Amino acid sequence: MIIIIIKFIHYLAIVFSGGVLVGSGLIQSVYNKENKVPDITISKILKILGFIGLVSLIVLWISGIILSNLIYGGFVINSAFTFKLVAAAFLLILSFFLNLHVYNSSKKNLPPNKKIVKISTMSARTLIIVVLISAAVAFN
Numbered sequence: 581m582i583i584i585i586i587k588f589i590h591y592l593a594i595v596f597s598g599g600v601l602v603g604s605g606l607i608q609s610v611y612n613k614e615n616k617v618p619d620i621t622i623s624k625i626l627k628i629l630g631f632i633g634l635v636s637l638i639v640l641w642i643s644g645i646i647l648s649n650l651i652y653g654g655f656v657i658n659s660a661f662t663f664k665l666v667a668a669a670f671l672l673i674l675s676f677f678l679n680l681h682v683y684n685s686s687k688k689n690l691p692p693n694k695k696i697v698k699i700s701t702m703s704a705r706t707l708i709i710v711v712l713i714s715a716a717v718a719f720n
C-alpha cells in the first residue's frame with residue numbers, strides 16, 4: 581500500500597513539473613512572438629510557476645529515493661536508471677539556480693535575464709524528456 585501511495589505522489593509530481601514547463605514555456609513564447617516583456621502580474625505568475633517546478637522536483641527526488649529503496653533496495657538498478665538519476669540531478673540544480681536568479685533579480689527590482697531564462701527553459705525541457713525516456717527504458 582505504501583508503495584502505491586508513494587508512486588502516486590511520484591506521478592503527481594511529474595504532472596506538476598511537466599505542467600509548469602509547458603505553461604511557463606507557452607507564456608514566454610507568446611510574449612516573445614509579440615516582442616513584449618511580461619508585465620508585473622505575469623512575471624509574478626512565472627515566478628510562482630518556477631517555484632512550483634522546484635518544489636515538484638524536490639518531491640520527485642524524495643518519493644524517488646523512497647521508491648528505489650523500498651522496491652529495489654537501493655540505487656543500483658540498471659544503467660538507464662543511473663542515467664535518469666544524473667539527468668534528474670541536472671534538472672534539480674538547473675531549477676534551483678533559475679529560481680535563485682529570478683529571486684535575486686526581483687529583489688533588485690530587475691527583470692530576470694532573458695538569455696538565462698531562455699537557455700534554462702530549453703535545457704529543462706530537454707532534460708525532462710531525457711529523464712522520461714530513461715525511466716521508460718529502465719522500468720520496461
Ligand code: HEM
Binds near residue numbers: 640643
Ligand atoms: C525529473 C525527475 C523524475 C521524473 C520525470 C521521473 C519519472 C518517472 C516515471 C515516468 C516513472 C514510471 C516508470 C514506470 O513505472 O514504468 C518513474 C518511476 C520511478 N522513479 Fe522516477 N522520475 C524522476 C525522478 C526520480 C528520482 C530522482 C528517483 C530516485 C532517486 C526516481 C526513482 C523512481 C523509481 C524507483 C520508480 C519506480 C519504478 C517501479 O515502479 O518499479 N525517480 N519515475
